[in-house]
Amino acid sequence: MPRPPPLLLLLIALPSLALAGEGRPSRADLQRVMELHARSVVRVRGPKQTGPGVIVGSAGQVLTSLEPVGADYVGLSAATVEHDGKDLPARVVLASAALKVALVAAPDGTYPAVPVKLLKDGEGLAGRWVVGVMPAAKGQPARPVPAQASGAPAPFFDVPLALPAGSPVFDADGRLVAVVVQRHRRGCRVLPVGAVKVQLASADGT
Template identity: 85%
Template sequence: MSRLPPLLFCLLLFTLPALAGEARPSRADLQRVMELHARSVVRVRGPKQTGPGVIVGSAGQVLTALGPVGEEFVGLNAATVEHDGKALPAKVVLANAALKVAVVAAPDGTYPAVPVKLLKEGDSLAGRWVVGVVPATKDQPAKPVSAQASGSAPLPFFDVPLALPPGSPVFDGDGRLVAVVVQRHRRGCRVLPLSEVKVRLASADGT
């Protein structure tokens, strides 16, 4: 049975219009994102490499960058999701080289999925404030940081001046997932909006 419909339902359930003139996220907003990040971000280990991912479906679907898996692993139990101190086997349900994203599904269960915000058709992340959690280093703990997305990247991507690894989630000030990091880019990262992921999921489910 396909694991895509529950995730599509989740993405549709939290579809909200993007608002113009959004204010810079407050300290309370940053703290909210930090709590969501701690609860819902996992490690995805694949046959190629390991990277972060974020739980986007309450049944165990995890969105990540393409790095850990590739298109050749779709349909295979080729990944592991590290969540809540456990290493869970995961099936690759989507991998798209053009968009640089993948979705893997952990075993059936109940997982802490993040709320999601989809852009309306024709809308843009450019100029909007987003929040990411910069990973901890030897000298600094992990911390949430806000920045404005740029429209300088080729569509459907946007650039964000935050040092986030591929697979990291990017939130709005209300703590809703709006994009996923797909690659490092100059001094920041390149992100893909969740609306594009929804389109690819719908296409994959229809094949």
């Protein structure tokens, strides 16, 4: 039997916990998200373009959108992760056109991985409060902004925030619940992290 992809192995080890309280995030919640964002978000430069990514594995695995690397570079050292003031060569571990996400791996080391929260089976993000960090612009610093997610074609959800593809989306506890895969005029489309686990497990069994 072929070995499951590294991202699947990573997510299998994470607990599938329900989202916490559904109220609007507090100021303390937003500050927590901002601190985690500053620590764990990196820039991923690939053959196509550059975009944000988030460290999801302490060994250097970075989840981002498909946009920087495309689907043709799996297995190749075709990306660079900008972390802690350094440009680190990164191998493309996964690039899924269906999920619109990619996983790249920086060199072995110890990295500040973000906490991850997976939805339980049957749960969704629609109607729930999430937090994204709006990029700095026009002299204004980056800032955390809460928003309520809405439904979209499965397995995706929409969030009314203009976040770049590859940006993380957190819950009020500062845990990664989704990654932005596409911008659109009403905000952005996000993929729950648990959907990556489910669909990769299904693909591995075929």
